Amino acid sequence: MKSVTIHTDGACRGNPGIGGWGALLSSGGHQRELFGAALETTNNRMELTAAIKGLEALNQHCRVTLVTDSQYVRRGITEWLKQWKLKGWKTSSRKPVKNKDLWQRLDDLASQHTVKWKWVKGHTGHPGNEHADALANRAIDEYLEKQDD
Numbered sequence: 001m002k003s004v005t006i007h008t009d010g011a012c013r014g015n016p017g018i019g020g021w022g023a024l025l026s027s028g029g030h031q032r033e034l035f036g037a038a039l040e041t042t043n044n045r046m047e048l049t050a051a052i053k054g055l056e057a058l059n060q061h062c063r064v065t066l067v068t069d070s071q072y073v074r075r076g077i078t079e080w081l082k083q084w085k086l087k088g089w090k091t092s093s094r095k096p097v098k099n100k101d102l103w104q105r106l107d108d109l110a111s112q113h114t115v116k117w118k119w120v121k122g123h124t125g126h127p128g129n130e131h132a133d134a135l136a137n138r139a140i141d142e143y144l145e146k147q148d149d
Contacts, residue, residue, distance in 0.1 A: 001061065001062065001063050001114070002027060002028075002060060002062045002063070003027060003062065003063045003064075003065075004025055004026065004027040004058065004062045004063070004064050004065075005025070005026045005027070005064075005065045005066075005067065005128070006023055006024070006025050006026075006051070006054035006055070006064060006065070006066045006067065007023070007024040007026075007067045007068075007128030007129055007131060007132040008021070008022070008023045008024075008047070008050035008051045008054055008066065008067070008068050008070075008073075008132050009021070009022050009047070009050055009068070009069060009070075009122070009129060009132035009133040009135070009136045010022075010043055010044070010045070010046025010047035010048070010049065010050050010070070010136055011043070011046060011133065011136035011137050011139075011140060012041065012042060012043040012046055013140060015042055015043050016040050016041060016042050017040070017041070018037065018038070018039055018040075018041070018140055018143065018144070019037065019038050019039075019041035019042065019043065019045065019046040019136075019140065020035065020036070020037045020038075020046060020135075020136040020137060020138070020139030020140035020143070021035060021036055021037075021038075021046045021047070021049040021050035021053060021135075021136050021139065022034070022035040022050060022131075022132040022133065022134065022135025022136035022137075022138070022139065023035070023050050023051075023053050023054035023057070023132060023135070024128055024131045024132050024135065025054060025057060025058075026128070027062075032057065033131075033135055034053050034054065034057060034135070035135040035136060035138055035139040036049070036053065036139050037139040037140050037142070037143035044070070044072050044098070044099060045099055045102060046136065047068065047070040047072060047073050048073060048099055048102040048103070048106060049102065050068075050132065050136065051066060051068060051073055051106055052102060052105050052106050052109060054066065055106070055109035055110065055112075055113065055115075056109060058112075058113065061112065061113055061114075062113050062114070063113070063114045063116075064113045064114065064115045064116070065115075065116045065118055066115055066116070066117055066118065067118045067119075067120055067126075067128055067129065068117070068118070068119060068120075069119065069120055069121060069122030069123075069126075069129050069133075070119075070122075071119060073106075073117075074117045074118075074119045076103065077103075077106060077107070077110060077117055078117050081103065081107060084097045084103070085107075
């Protein structure tokens with residue numbers, strides 16, 4: 001089974017505001033960069049989108065280490081998701097789960113692979129995390145440049 005490491009990050013200028021996501025996929029000495037932007041979004045949506053886009057890029061069942069600096073993503077997928085599903089996508093306080101559409105997509109994609117979810121502290125010099133952060137910010141910058149043309 002192919003092993004892939006995916007470093008992900010999301011960024012937002014304003015929350016909500018313009019956002020970007022970045023994913024760096026590494027396997028067998030090869031790397032692939034993915035990134036994109038969205039208007040009127042939130043940091044959490046961009047963090048989730050980065051993980052989704054990274055997993056969507058895989059075209060076969062893989063052993064994945066997904067590295068994120070988002071406790072929201074890591075804890076959501078490893079701790080909270082099961083209960084949300086059991087409770088009809090409600091939180092422990094009986095409120096609708098935010099970003100349900102993205103959580104459902106992430107859950108579906110993660111079930112197609114063997115995923116280990118790893119958290120790293122952001123902005124502390126971790127090379128993969130810094131690279132993913134740079135991709136997310138590049139997406140925002142490129143989007144804004146296109147608007148100025």
